[in-house]
Amino acid sequence: MNISAEIICVGTELLLGEILNSNAQYLAQQLAQLGIPHFYQTVVGDNSERLQKVLAIAAGRSNLIITTGGLGPTPDDLTTAAIADFFATPLVERPELWADIQRKFAYTGQKITENNRKQALLPEGADTLPNPVGSAPGMIWQPRPTLLILTFPGVPFELHAMWEATVPDLLRSRGWLEAIFHSRELLYFGISESALSERVNHLFNLSNPTVAPYASYGQARLRITARASTIAEALELIAPIEAEILQLTGEHCFGKDDDTLASVAGQYLRQHNQTLAVAESCTGGWLGEMLTEIPGSSDYFLGGIISYSNSVKIEQLGVSAADLAEQGAVSETVAIQMARGVKQKLQSDWGISITGIAGPDGGSETKPVGLVYIGIANPDGEVRAIKHQFSPSRGRNWVRRMSVYSALNHLRKSFVMIG
Amino acid sequence: MNISAEIICVGTELLLGEILNSNAQYLAQQLAQLGIPHFYQTVVGDNSERLQKVLAIAAGRSNLIITTGGLGPTPDDLTTAAIADFFATPLVERPELWADIQRKFAYTGQKITENNRKQALLPEGADTLPNPVGSAPGMIWQPRPTLLILTFPGVPFELHAMWEATVPDLLRSRGWLEAIFHSRELLYFGISESALSERVNHLFNLSNPTVAPYASYGQARLRITARASTIAEALELIAPIEAEILQLTGEHCFGKDDDTLASVAGQYLRQHNQTLAVAESCTGGWLGEMLTEIPGSSDYFLGGIISYSNSVKIEQLGVSAADLAEQGAVSETVAIQMARGVKQKLQSDWGISITGIAGPDGGSETKPVGLVYIGIANPDGEVRAIKHQFSPSRGRNWVRRMSVYSALNHLRKSFVMIG
Numbered sequence: 001m002n003i004s005a006e007i008i009c010v011g012t013e014l015l016l017g018e019i020l021n022s023n024a025q026y027l028a029q030q031l032a033q034l035g036i037p038h039f040y041q042t043v044v045g046d047n048s049e050r051l052q053k054v055l056a057i058a059a060g061r062s063n064l065i066i067t068t069g070g071l072g073p074t075p076d077d078l079t080t081a082a083i084a085d086f087f088a089t090p091l092v093e094r095p096e097l098w099a100d101i102q103r104k105f106a107y108t109g110q111k112i113t114e115n116n117r118k119q120a121l122l123p124e125g126a127d128t129l130p131n132p133v134g135s136a137p138g139m140i141w142q143p144r145p146t147l148l149i150l151t152f153p154g155v156p157f158e159l160h161a162m163w164e165a166t167v168p169d170l171l172r173s174r175g176w177l178e179a180i181f182h183s184r185e186l187l188y189f190g191i192s193e194s195a196l197s198e199r200v201n202h203l204f205n206l207s208n209p210t211v212a213p214y215a216s217y218g219q220a221r222l223r224i225t226a227r228a229s230t231i232a233e234a235l236e237l238i239a240p241i242e243a244e245i246l247q248l249t250g251e252h253c254f255g256k257d258d259d260t261l262a263s264v265a266g267q268y269l270r271q272h273n274q275t276l277a278v279a280e281s282c283t284g285g286w287l288g289e290m291l292t293e294i295p296g297s298s299d300y301f302l303g304g305i306i307s308y309s310n311s312v313k314i315e316q317l318g319v320s321a322a323d324l325a326e327q328g329a330v331s332e333t334v335a336i337q338m339a340r341g342v343k344q345k346l347q348s349d350w351g352i353s354i355t356g357i358a359g360p361d362g363g364s365e366t367k368p369v370g371l372v373y374i375g376i377a378n379p380d381g382e383v384r385a386i387k388h389q390f391s392p393s394r395g396r397n398w399v400r401r402m403s404v405y406s407a408l409n410h411l412r413k414s415f416v417m418i419g
Numbered sequence: 420m421n422i423s424a425e426i427i428c429v430g431t432e433l434l435l436g437e438i439l440n441s442n443a444q445y446l447a448q449q450l451a452q453l454g455i456p457h458f459y460q461t462v463v464g465d466n467s468e469r470l471q472k473v474l475a476i477a478a479g480r481s482n483l484i485i486t487t488g489g490l491g492p493t494p495d496d497l498t499t500a501a502i503a504d505f506f507a508t509p510l511v512e513r514p515e516l517w518a519d520i521q522r523k524f525a526y527t528g529q530k531i532t533e534n535n536r537k538q539a540l541l542p543e544g545a546d547t548l549p550n551p552v553g554s555a556p557g558m559i560w561q562p563r564p565t566l567l568i569l570t571f572p573g574v575p576f577e578l579h580a581m582w583e584a585t586v587p588d589l590l591r592s593r594g595w596l597e598a599i600f601h602s603r604e605l606l607y608f609g610i611s612e613s614a615l616s617e618r619v620n621h622l623f624n625l626s627n628p629t630v631a632p633y634a635s636y637g638q639a640r641l642r643i644t645a646r647a648s649t650i651a652e653a654l655e656l657i658a659p660i661e662a663e664i665l666q667l668t669g670e671h672c673f674g675k676d677d678d679t680l681a682s683v684a685g686q687y688l689r690q691h692n693q694t695l696a697v698a699e700s701c702t703g704g705w706l707g708e709m710l711t712e713i714p715g716s717s718d719y720f721l722g723g724i725i726s727y728s729n730s731v732k733i734e735q736l737g738v739s740a741a742d743l744a745e746q747g748a749v750s751e752t753v754a755i756q757m758a759r760g761v762k763q764k765l766q767s768d769w770g771i772s773i774t775g776i777a778g779p780d781g782g783s784e785t786k787p788v789g790l791v792y793i794g795i796a797n798p799d800g801e802v803r804a805i806k807h808q809f810s811p812s813r814g815r816n817w818v819r820r821m822s823v824y825s826a827l828n829h830l831r832k833s834f835v836m837i838g
Contacts, residue, residue: 012631013633014443014444014447014460015447015451015457015458015460016447016448016451017443017444017445017446017447017448017449017450017451018633019444020439020440020441020444021439021440021443021444022439024433024436024440024462025433025436025438025439025440026436027436028433028434028435028436029435029436030436031436032435032436038434039434039463039464039466039469040461040462040463040469040473041433041434041461041462042459042460042461042462043443043459043460043461044458044459045458047458050458050459053480054459057476061472072612072613072634073612073613073616074612074613074616074623074632075616075620075623076623076631076632104810104812107808107810108808108809108810109808110611110614111611111614113613113614113617114617115613115616115617116613132812133812133813133814134813155634155635157813157814212437214437278704278725280704280707282711283708283711284704284707284708284710284711284712284716284720285697285699285703285704285705285706285707285708285711285723285725286704286705286707286708287704288699288703288704288705288707288725288727289702289703289704289705289708291703292701292702292703292704292727292819293703293815293816293819295778295779295780295815296780297703297727298727298728301703301727301728302727302728302730302731303724303725303726303727303728303731303735304704304724304725304727305722305723305724305725305735306697306704306707306722306723306724306725307722308707308711308716308717308720308721308722309717309720309721309722311721311765311766312721312722312765316722316724316735316764316765345735346730346731346735347730359714360714361714361715396712396714397712400711400712
């Protein structure tokens with residue numbers, strides 16, 4: 001059977017431009033990885049009549065329809081009912097779904113309403129597409145022999161969890177995945193996507209594996225994707241290309257696949273049995289937040305001081321009031337004293353500090369918005385500060401995010417230098 | 420004439436999930452602002468046959484078709500030719516466009532190719548949609564009396580520049596802009612979308628203004644949207660509905676439109692001329708991060724202690740080692756001591772603490788994953804702790820995010836109680 005998928009995203013908020021359709025991108029990526037072609041994506045509002053018109057078009061040209069959105073408990077969540085209507089099939093309450101919804105509400109102590117009961121309805125003959133992380137399950141339904149429908153909620157992390165838990169295995173068990181696609185992602189910080197692409201330009205024309213560049217939030221990625229019959233076979237195709245890319249770009253590559261700058265820095269700390277403390281000014285705790293996003297980070301992260309005001313810098317971190325007055329809070333001197341101060345105070349092996357001008361106000365001729373100093377105190381008692389000038393045009397949170405990424409990357413590179 | 424627009428985004432890179440469809444969001448926002456309804460968005464690849472099928476569907480249900488992508492010089496840029504084909508109209512070279520393309524290339528010194536000449540072709544009878552910032556112009560074409568087609572390139576900043584320079588005036592001059600849409604959003608925390616909806620269920624059937632519920636990341640929103648000829652008139656339509664909703668749900672409403680929990684709490688602190696310090700365990704600095712996302716937060720936020728390890732809780736916050744050993748780090752006692760400790764240490768008016776079990780490990784029978792205590796020390800020297808049990812099934816970061824939101828909401832409600 002020639003599979004052709006189609007994505008239908010349901011939600012008036014998409015038609016009003018209130019949210020970016022990241023679900024369509026996610027599904028497109030997943031389908032591409034599984035080797036399932038799809039030729040159309042449609043967005044339609046929370047309107048049963050129009051959704052049914054879109055279903056009619058999709059059912060006439062595709063045999064795998066994937067919907068997102070409209071599975072919630074409110075009156076404008078009508079995807080399940082519209083699909084059942086279109087195929088003239090009655091909705092049936094599933095006792096196990098209703099029990100599950102009641103159980104989840106009981107656990108958190110929130111009040112359950114009659115609206116929630118709607119989420120236990122599925123068309124006769126449909127199977128549940130389990131939702132491991134939310135109250136709205138989806139459906140797996142074959143209303144006609146040559147048509148499979150999968151429905152998902154619009155909340156991205158629920159969509160992701162449901163897709164990963166069920167769909168690849170489902171399609172494999174139906175024999176729809178003749179080949180598998182397996183990818184290796186190489187992750188970069190401190191090099192632009194275009195500079196990275198230029199170094200490996202000659203690999204972008206390969207057909208198996210393919211190599212493609214991506215960028216997001218100041219990080220760049222190269223994805224190597226192989227088509228093969230097993231993962232082991234795919235990895236064999238990927239290995240020589242990965243080695244070649246690393247030879248050309250390795251000094252900027254901080255990790256692969258699910259790594260993050262925080263997880264990689266954390267792995268180094270754990271390997272060396274060393275601890276870290278942070279002193280944050282303009283980032284206000286974001287560095288600590290990213291470090292503690294990693295389960296088990298308490299093995300190496302002790303904590304820190306958010307020294308947003310100068311008084312906290314002086315009294316908690318021992319920064320010199322005279323230096324603050326003369327050099328300013330955003331200076332090499334203060335960054336160094338903050339890093340040394342938090343290391344001493346929390347008795348950690350490493351101390352990292354961030355002080356900068358995130359904007360939009362507070363910049364000057366000599367210290368423009370985007371100027372950030374990152375201090376690093378290492379276990380040998382050495383302290384240094386690195387000056388950064390981030391682009392102010394991308395806004396306050398861009399400067400803050402780049403500051404945190406850079407701090408984690410400096411820590412990581414300190415370990416690479418140690419070897 | 421009843422206008423109904425439709426967006427068609429052309430590009431195989433969208434079907435492969437390589438880029439987010441930000442153009443659809445941009446166009447949706449522009450149409451909403453102009454009060455032009457649109458009910459469908461379609462994504463299709465760089466394929467003339469499929470694009471023409473999509474055009475057939477769109478021309479049958481809409482009278483304003485807006486396309487993005489496929490206007491470039493490469494062989495897979497085929498939007499203009501496909502549209503001309505579909506309406507059986509010949510393409511004609513426009514000498515002024517060809518001259519313009521040559522001039523732009525001469526200016527940048529890039530080499531012009533025969534491919535570029537394709538960009539000077541438009542269907543017979545079409546007008547140019549000028550591109551002030553790139554080489555690919557679009558078209559303004561009425562192939563039938565009741566159908567207007569506008570084409571744009573896929574590069575976002577070219578699309579934006581072209582839209583703003585031409586489209587609002589074009590539609591106004593045709594008498595298509597009869598009304599504007601204006602919205603008010605009411606923001607909620609601590610009540611589920613379904614419970615909120617149930618209270619205002621009777622308003623969901625209104626036609627002008629309309630009321631609709633939304634939810635994201637544990638917060639819920641109600642949007643009131645009015646159609647009117649001026650913003651002032653829209654606000655008059657919105658006011659009585661807003662008042663009615665607030666009467667029914669006001670105790671859970673924390674703000675409106677662009678407010679956030681952090682910005683609202685910050686406004687209260689600024690109004691009362693009071694300062695805040697935070698002590699964070701499982702959130703690792705996220706509360707400080709959210710507070711400092713707000714420009715000007717240094718007026719009231721002093722900083723904090725990230726007390727991820729017990730040693731930092733004891734030494735920096737003065738938490739009793741005996742209580743830590745007996746009650747555990749996640750306890751009412753420790754939350755209270757953390758909040759009081761950070762308030763004293765940083766000499767702030769308010770102290771807020773968060774200590775909890777974010778998971779996935781570390782839970783027990785009596786203290787399951789998702790258990791979080793939030794401590795609040797107020798300017799009068801009173802300290803209390805509130806116990807929360809968040810759903811562990813949504814993962815570590817959900818528990819952490821809900822902890823931060825709840826902390827900000829408790830602070831906000833403390834001010835509401837003060838009045």
